[in-house]
Amino acid sequence: MTTPRHFMDNRQFLTNDQVQKEYATQRKDRMHDAIDDYLNDDRVSGKQAYEEFLSCVDDVIEYHKNAYCRAMSLRDSMTGESVLNLQHRIPDRY
DSSP: OOOOOOGGGGOOOOOHHHHHHHHHHHHHHHHHHHHHHHHTOTTOOHHHHHHHHHHHHHHHHHHHHHHHHHHHHHHHHHHTOTTTOOSOOOOTTO
């Protein structure tokens, strides 16, 4: 009696470089799909597409700023420095 083989047993094993390349391709494809969606919608102007993409970038900046501030607050609490530095700001170099 033979043991049935699962379809996953025949899958290709990818190297880390292949995984990274595949992920980069998929990421670019997702961005392409979003741009294509905007440009193929007759109700969306170029200016609206530009403003919404810019808004998305701003959202990412705000998210990372908040995450940075939460992490710094946690660090301050752990080191006992929370009283000295109540308001964290992202360094100017960013």
